[in-house]
Amino acid sequence: MxxxxxDLSRLQFALTALYHFLFVxxxxxxxxxxxxxxxxxxxxNRPIWRVITRFWxxxxxxxxxLGVATGLTMEFQFGTNWSYFSHYVGDIFGAPLAIEGLMAxxxxxTFVGLMFFGWERLSKLGHLIVTCMVALGTxxxxxxxxxxxxxxxxxxxxxxNTDTMRMEVSDFxxxxxxxxxxxxFVHTVSAGYVCASxxxxxxxxxxxxxxxxxxxxxxxxxxxxAFGLAGSLSxxxxxDESGYALTDNQKMKLAAIxxxxxxxxAPAGLTLFGMPDVALRETRYEVQVPWVLGLxxxxxxxxxxxxxxxxxxxxxxxxxxxxxxxxxxxxxKIDRTDVxxxxxxxxxxxxxxxxxxxxxxxxxxxxxxxxxxxxxxxDVVPNVPLMFWSFRIMAxxxxxxxxxxxxxxxxxxxxxxTETRWFLKLAVIAIPLPWIxxxxxWMLAEIGxxxxxxxxxxxxxxxxxxxxxxxxxxxxIGFTAIYGTLAVIExxxxxxxIRKGPFEHDEDPQPAPGPIPAAAITA
Amino acid sequence: xxxxxxxxxxxxxxxxxxxxxxxxTDGFDLGVAxxxxxVGRTDAERRMVINAIGPTWEGNQVWFIVGGAxxxxxxxxxxxxxxxxxYLAMFLVLAALILxxxxxxxxxxxxxxxxxxxxxxxxxxxxxxxxxxxxVAVGNVLSGAPFRLDSDxxxxxxxxxxxxxTPFTLLCGLLxxxxxxxxxxxxxxxxxxxxxxxxxxxxxxxxAGLASLALFAAGWAFVxxxxxxxxxxxxxxxxxxxxxxxxxxxxARGGWLANxxxxxxxxxxxxxGFGGAALALFGIRRxxxxxxxxxxxxxxxxxxxxxxxxxxxxxxxxxxxxxxxLTVWNASSSAKTLGIMLFVTVVLLPIVLAYTAWAYKxxxxxxxxxxxxxxxxxx
Numbered sequence: 001m002x003x004x005x006x007d008l009s010r011l012q013f014a015l016t017a018l019y020h021f022l023f024v025x026x027x028x029x030x031x032x033x034x035x036x037x038x039x040x041x042x043x044x045n046r047p048i049w050r051v052i053t054r055f056w057x058x059x060x061x062x063x064x065x066l067g068v069a070t071g072l073t074m075e076f077q078f079g080t081n082w083s084y085f086s087h088y089v090g091d092i093f094g095a096p097l098a099i100e101g102l103m104a105x106x107x108x109x110t111f112v113g114l115m116f117f118g119w120e121r122l123s124k125l126g127h128l129i130v131t132c133m134v135a136l137g138t139x140x141x142x143x144x145x146x147x148x149x150x151x152x153x154x155x156x157x158x159x160x161n162t163d164t165m166r167m168e169v170s171d172f173x174x175x176x177x178x179x180x181x182x183x184x185f186v187h188t189v190s191a192g193y194v195c196a197s198x199x200x201x202x203x204x205x206x207x208x209x210x211x212x213x214x215x216x217x218x219x220x221x222x223x224x225x226a227f228g229l230a231g232s233l234s235x236x237x238x239x240d241e242s243g244y245a246l247t248d249n250q251k252m253k254l255a256a257i258x259x260x261x262x263x264x265x266a267p268a269g270l271t272l273f274g275m276p277d278v279a280l281r282e283t284r285y286e287v288q289v290p291w292v293l294g295l296x297x298x299x300x301x302x303x304x305x306x307x308x309x310x311x312x313x314x315x316x317x318x319x320x321x322x323x324x325x326x327x328x329x330x331x332x333k334i335d336r337t338d339v340x341x342x343x344x345x346x347x348x349x350x351x352x353x354x355x356x357x358x359x360x361x362x363x364x365x366x367x368x369x370x371x372x373x374x375x376x377x378x379d380v381v382p383n384v385p386l387m388f389w390s391f392r393i394m395a396x397x398x399x400x401x402x403x404x405x406x407x408x409x410x411x412x413x414x415x416x417x418t419e420t421r422w423f424l425k426l427a428v429i430a431i432p433l434p435w436i437x438x439x440x441x442w443m444l445a446e447i448g449x450x451x452x453x454x455x456x457x458x459x460x461x462x463x464x465x466x467x468x469x470x471x472x473x474x475x476x477i478g479f480t481a482i483y484g485t486l487a488v489i490e491x492x493x494x495x496x497x498i499r500k501g502p503f504e505h506d507e508d509p510q511p512a513p514g515p516i517p518a519a520a521i522t523a
Numbered sequence: 524x525x526x527x528x529x530x531x532x533x534x535x536x537x538x539x540x541x542x543x544x545x546x547x548t549d550g551f552d553l554g555v556a557x558x559x560x561x562v563g564r565t566d567a568e569r570r571m572v573i574n575a576i577g578p579t580w581e582g583n584q585v586w587f588i589v590g591g592a593x594x595x596x597x598x599x600x601x602x603x604x605x606x607x608x609x610y611l612a613m614f615l616v617l618a619a620l621i622l623x624x625x626x627x628x629x630x631x632x633x634x635x636x637x638x639x640x641x642x643x644x645x646x647x648x649x650x651x652x653x654x655x656x657x658x659v660a661v662g663n664v665l666s667g668a669p670f671r672l673d674s675d676x677x678x679x680x681x682x683x684x685x686x687x688x689t690p691f692t693l694l695c696g697l698l699x700x701x702x703x704x705x706x707x708x709x710x711x712x713x714x715x716x717x718x719x720x721x722x723x724x725x726x727x728x729x730x731a732g733l734a735s736l737a738l739f740a741a742g743w744a745f746v747x748x749x750x751x752x753x754x755x756x757x758x759x760x761x762x763x764x765x766x767x768x769x770x771x772x773x774x775a776r777g778g779w780l781a782n783x784x785x786x787x788x789x790x791x792x793x794x795x796g797f798g799g800a801a802l803a804l805f806g807i808r809r810x811x812x813x814x815x816x817x818x819x820x821x822x823x824x825x826x827x828x829x830x831x832x833x834x835x836x837x838x839x840x841x842x843x844x845x846x847x848x849l850t851v852w853n854a855s856s857s858a859k860t861l862g863i864m865l866f867v868t869v870v871l872l873p874i875v876l877a878y879t880a881w882a883y884k885x886x887x888x889x890x891x892x893x894x895x896x897x898x899x900x901x902x
Contacts, residue, residue: 065628079606090599098596101589110582117578163764168857465607
């Protein structure tokens with residue numbers, strides 16, 4: 001294993017995935033908002049709502065294109081860069097990806113063409129149905145990719161086959177209804193809804209501050225306020241916590257997020273602040289709120305939240321057990337009918353992945369002595385300070401979003417949103433925040449899963465393709481150059497579209513620069 | 524429901540179906556993009572060409588994505604080994620394909636002539652490069668790829684990027700370009716108004732049709748007389764576990780023609796490849812656009828099917844290791860996964876085809892320069 005190759009492969013995946021996910025949340029949320037806006041147009045039959053729908057549709061289009069373009073890379077990257085991963089779990093992992101393509105991508109991509117080109121050729125209702133199909137396809141695609149990702153976090157419904165040296169599906173229902181996948185789906189699409197709401201809110205606020213396109217801006221803001229409030233409540237309340245008690249790695253993630261080096265007496269306190277010290281394995285300057293973590297994580301007052309040291313001890317046992325499974329596999333490779341070895345394998349197969357962790361330090365895991373096993377057990381701890389701080393920033397932004405949209409909802413309900421300038425300024429400044437939270441969320445999920453590519457099954461350092469550093473640098477530089485150029489172009493085009501405004505032939509029916517009559521202020 | 528052997532055979536046919544679906548739909552988008560700077564001289568003409576595929580290319584491209592994902596789900600060995608083995612070639616394809624959606628969407632957002640010209644060439648790259656590299660890749664599949672598997676079934680490669688380009692693989696690349704340009708010009712002839720662009724599309728279509736015939740014949744000669752072809756040695760267990768180490772294969776000159784002796788009906792495929800291109804040429808010359816498009820479609824189906832049938836049961840032979848070649852019988856997913864994915868495909872694919880047909884129907888009719896100038900929704 002050339003660890004340089006592993007690190008470069010991870011770097012490339014991180015860059016391309018984080019970049020891809022700059023565009024996806026906006027697509028997820030804006031597609032739903034377009035449905036809402038267009039439905040209002042079809043129901044009320046007021047032309048202003050057609051203008052509104054078409055304008056946000058243009059922003060959607062510019063963004064959608066880069067989501068699709070960068071998604072191409074993601075679809076093939078498992079094969080190009082994670083060849084052993086693809087072999088090892090393709091029997092399970094490939095299925096949701098293929099279903100995503102058949103069920104979601106075709107729907108989304110076929111109808112998106114009609115959505116852009118079909119305004120003159122379809123009836124109003126027909127076009128609305130097309131827009132609904134785009135939103136449905138987009139959200140279904142999130143469902144299936146998160147079924148795939150959820151399986152990496154909690155690989156249920158699959159078993160190792162010694163004849164084919166890979167994991168094979170045993171219960172597809174378990175893969176589909178994986179609770180971690182479901183929690184992730186709700187959390188991720190809600191985050192997308194918040195992201196799109198912040199964009200619509202922020203751009204509308206910008207126009208209101210400038211006194212331009214106010215007829216479009218104040219209506220757009222109303223939609224964003226309601227949709228964003230629902231989304232931000234969902235993203236926090238129905239957040240990711242539901243899966244944190246399920247697997248050893250999920251427990252480890254929670255412990256790392258809390259920098260809980262040891263199991264505390266139940267119910268555990270929630271660490272608000274502290275300085276995790278990796279070398280000493282303790283957290284300094286801790287500020288804790290008693291009971292809260294135990295309540296959230298275990299939904300009880302008497303269950304413990306396991307600490308990292310205790311989880312490491314458990315990993316040590318599983319490595320020892322896994323080495324037996326590994327040894328049995330080596331015998332079964334030569335003679336698949338060996339009954340005794342088959343029995344040893346069956347007894348220890350759930351720990352096989354843990355033995356593979358040793359390959360980082362020794363070529364043959366069977367040669368590892370107890371000291372090496374004890375040291376290797378600490379490999380299951382992810383980067384604690386990164387987890388600790390990423391979570392806190394993400395969660396802070398989440399709560400801020402609830403406050404932002406709560407305020408927006410109150411202001412729009414009172415019809416005060418066009419005049420409250422401090423809020424409009426805040427809404428503009430808030431535009432980048434959901435992206436920060438979303439990217440940190442992915443870092444938590446994926447860095448928190450380390451050292452595993454598939455939790456408990458396949459370590460990341462074994463999952464990569466047999467490539468060289470040279471070709472990896474070539475593609476990393478290549479993707480960075482292409483993506484960087486496209487990012488600059490995209491931002492410019494979106495800014496130009498915002499400047500040009502919602503009216504296609506530069507005729508603003510309400511160019512009034514003065515204050516908008518605010519109907520309900522005195523009510 | 525089906526036994527493992529039948530499931531593998533069905534998924535081999537479905538793999539071919541998805542590749543053919545890609546060639547028939549996105550194939551003309553690639554061909555049109557490769558023709559863009561040549562059939563359109565003025566900005567209005569080029570916009571007409573782009574909008575001839577504008578509303579539907581996005582859905583067509585999904586055939587490519589679904590093809591990749593279906594290989595992952597049904598043929599994980601093929602997915603893992605081909606994409607990492609052809610790593611830089613794959614990067615080239617992805618980079619070119621990334622330019623395409625962006626080019627379509629962003630090109631007409633600014634009036635600047637230099638901006639538009641840059642995107643036109645980007646679109647050309649987005650059409651020409653994938654068409655070429657796909658063909659080169661198929662050529663390498665036919666010649667065998669330099670990989671071997673260890674006892675953990677981890678793949679290692681001995682090849683280099685430049686090693687992918689041999690006279691035979693370049694010939695396959697050019698055939699792929701000719702085939703898709705023919706298909707693209709047949710589509711343009713249906714989709715754009717009569718006038719200079721239409722005339723040029725027919726002219727390029729004629730050249731591409733003739734080139735297709737010549738290159739396909741040359742490829743056939745290479746396969747018949749060159750050092751290309753493999754065969755399996757020893758017993759085959761079509762229901763055995765998916766483990767390539769259990770199969771032995773060896774280089775066999777002319778091995779890719781052996782199937783036509785065993786199963787003469789397979790000759791339908793090459794006949795369709797030649798006959799389709801001839802029909803397309805006939806249609807272009809007589810001004811029968813439906814004949815031209817039917818011919819170019821038939822030709823693509825025939826050429827792709829020829830590759831698949833010639834190699835059966837091989838999918839990806841190894842040129843350096845006799846115990847690593849991937850075949851229909853040793854490289855698939857488990858019977859359970861193949862069964863589940865078959866069910867999903869049987870349910871979903873007809874729905875996909877139905878709404879795709881509806882989308883084409885909604886956008887039916889020729890694109891005109893007039894419409895391009897007035898419709899604000901056009902690219």
